[in-house]
Amino acid sequence: MSASRPNLICTFLLILIAGNSTAIAQSPVSHVHGNAELNVVLMEKQLQVEFVSPAINLLGFERPPITDVESATMNNTIKQLQHGGWLIEGVPSTCQLSTEEFEAPFFEERESNKHDHEHESSKHDHEHESSKHEAEAHSNFRVRYLYDCDAALKKQLRILAFDHYNGIETLTVQWITNLMQGYTQLSRDNPVLYLE
Numbered sequence: 527m528s529a530s531r532p533n534l535i536c537t538f539l540l541i542l543i544a545g546n547s548t549a550i551a552q553s554p555v556s557h558v559h560g561n562a563e564l565n566v567v568l569m570e571k572q573l574q575v576e577f578v579s580p581a582i583n584l585l586g587f588e589r590p591p592i593t594d595v596e597s598a599t600m601n602n603t604i605k606q607l608q609h610g611g612w613l614i615e616g617v618p619s620t621c622q623l624s625t626e627e628f629e630a631p632f633f634e635e636r637e638s639n640k641h642d643h644e645h646e647s648s649k650h651d652h653e654h655e656s657s658k659h660e661a662e663a664h665s666n667f668r669v670r671y672l673y674d675c676d677a678a679l680k681k682q683l684r685i686l687a688f689d690h691y692n693g694i695e696t697l698t699v700q701w702i703t704n705l706m707q708g709y710t711q712l713s714r715d716n717p718v719l720y721l722e
């Protein structure tokens with residue numbers, strides 16, 4: 527792939543990201559407790575980061591909150607994810623950070639779906655039902671941040687997800703810059719992402 531064709535890479539990138547989101551939304555296969563996913567795009571002065579994690583990694587549970595403590599944990603987690611700024615160290619404070627997308631687990635809707643589902647169960651075949659149950663048994667948080675900066679960003683980013691959430695043991699990272707792309711696995715002992 528030629529380095530002088532950023533447009534081509536951009537197109538490829540969009541396909542890559544769109545493909546990933548679809549896979550995450552529709553397939554429970556990529557949902558592994560203890561693992562979270564990062565999709566990183568660095569285009570000189572712009573850094574886009576998508577973070578996807580099973581709810582249990584961040585909350586310690588993966589069902590509707592029951593106690594007051596669990597409700598507070600849920601609310602604090604949502605606030606932190608929505609505000610951004612917690613995930614990466616090494617981005618200049620002059621960069622403008624915006625949260626472009628945010629999805630919290632839909633525990634309550636899932637409950638009501640369950641009700642409908644029981645009603646409809648006679649209409650569906652068995653195979654379809656069991657796959658739906660599997661998909662409903664797990665929930666993700668998903669958030670996408672955009673850092674808009676005045677100057678080119680560093681190629682080393684320390685990921686703080688492990689410091690904030692004990693439930694995250696590994697981070698599967700797919701990254702792309704205008705020159706290169708890569709795939710890596712980060713951990714608590716190895717939290718620095720090298721985009722080169």
Ligand SMILES: [Zn+2]
Pocket residue numbers: 557559580581582588663664665
């Ligand atoms: Zn799960």
